[in-house]
Amino acid sequence: MTKPYAEVIGDPIAQSKSPLIHGFWLEKLGIEADYRACHVTSAALPDYLAHRRQDSLWRGCNVTMPHKQAVMPLLDTVAPVAAGIGAVNTVLPHGGAGLSGTNTDAAGFLEPLGPDLAQTHYFRMARIMGTGGAARAIITALADKGFTLVVAGRDPAKARTLLDTLAPKGEHHAVALDHFANPTDFAFDDREDCLDLVINATSLGMTGQPALAFDWSHAPPGSIAYDIVTAPHYTPFLQGAAARGLRTVDGFSMLIGQAAAAFAMFFGQPAPREHDAELRAILTR
Known part of the structure; x- marks a missing residue:
């Protein structure tokens, strides 16, 4: 490989849409660089980072499951946002300063x-599945926003x-x-002047997984339903919310948003977000 490149690592990794997203933006901007998926097992993670440290063309990587926490002690520095969340999803090289992790x-x-968070509310509540x-990232972000x-889990403890x-x-x-x-x-x-969120942060509802068992009588009027699952695009969770007349936010919103932040770090230019509609159409094929 002779061009600068970034990548996404995980185990498994074939399902990742990150190469499609970053590749789309690189093409739109005419940047001579690549973005690829790299299968890295837990056992191979230290060697992967050791090799990338020596590669002058490597611009960094996104980190997906199961490495978001395991990668942290292998880095030279961890940004406060990632330390606060307790997980890293982006690793960047800094020359002689080594590798840094952020989220x-x-x-x-x-x-x-x-737009919702820019408003003033007398009460904000989020139900997070x-x-x-x-x-971890969602809890940290929303606690910071008041x-x-x-939080609901199979293990309440x-x-x-x-x-x-x-x-x-x-x-x-x-x-x-x-x-x-x-x-x-x-x-x-x-619930006037309240902001209520209902969030599926599980893999339930993903293709091949059972649907999340959520009865919408638990959602206050005017709630926003947010599902981080991306396959399928329109999950049973979102369908249930829409049937109740609630506003929905799909998993591509978070996926594209976090990718855009990483893209600017990897390639030094903002992602061309004016093409989001075209990108979404490609992602849903």
């Missing part, structure tokens, strides 16, 4: 909520630990994932 997941998650790596959080670690301030709650599976007759108020 663009939180910024990518918040991006489509920007999931306790994995993506949930949300009261309800793990959900509680995440809250205590990532959002120690505030009256947050940990519950079992099936807490939201059955109908509730709770009488929500009209």
Whole structure:
């Protein structure tokens, strides 16, 4: 390889849409560089980084499961945002300064909520399904934005630990994932001037996985439903929300947002976001 390049690493990695996204932007900008997927097992992670340290053409990598936490002790520096989340999803070379890690997941998650977060609310609440790596970024991001959080996991103790670690301030709650599976007759108020989010941060609903069991009677009026799953694009979770008349945000929003932040770091130019509609059409083929 003679051109500068970046890549995404993980195990498995064949399903990643990152090469398509970054390749699309590189072509639009006419940048002579590549972005590829690289299968890296947990055992091979130290050797992978050791080899890339010596490669002057390497511009960095995105990190996906299962390496977002395992990569951290192998780096020379970790940005405060990544240290706070406890996970790295972007690694960058800094010449003689070694390798640094950061995290663009939180910024990518918040991006489509920007207009909502710019408003003033007397109460903000988010119901977050999931306790994995993506949930860590989402919990951190929303706690910073003044949300009261309800985190639901198969293991409520793990959900509680995440809250205590990532959002120690505030009256947050940990519950079992099936807490939201059955109908509730709770009488929500009209929620005027409130911001309510319902977030699927699990892999449930992904192609080949069962749907997330969530009864929409648990969602206050005016809630925004946000699913980080990208395949399928329009998940059963989002379909259920739309049937209730709720606004939905799909997984491509976070995927493209976090990728754009990394792209600028890798290639020194902002991603050409004016082409988002065309990119989305390609991603949904």
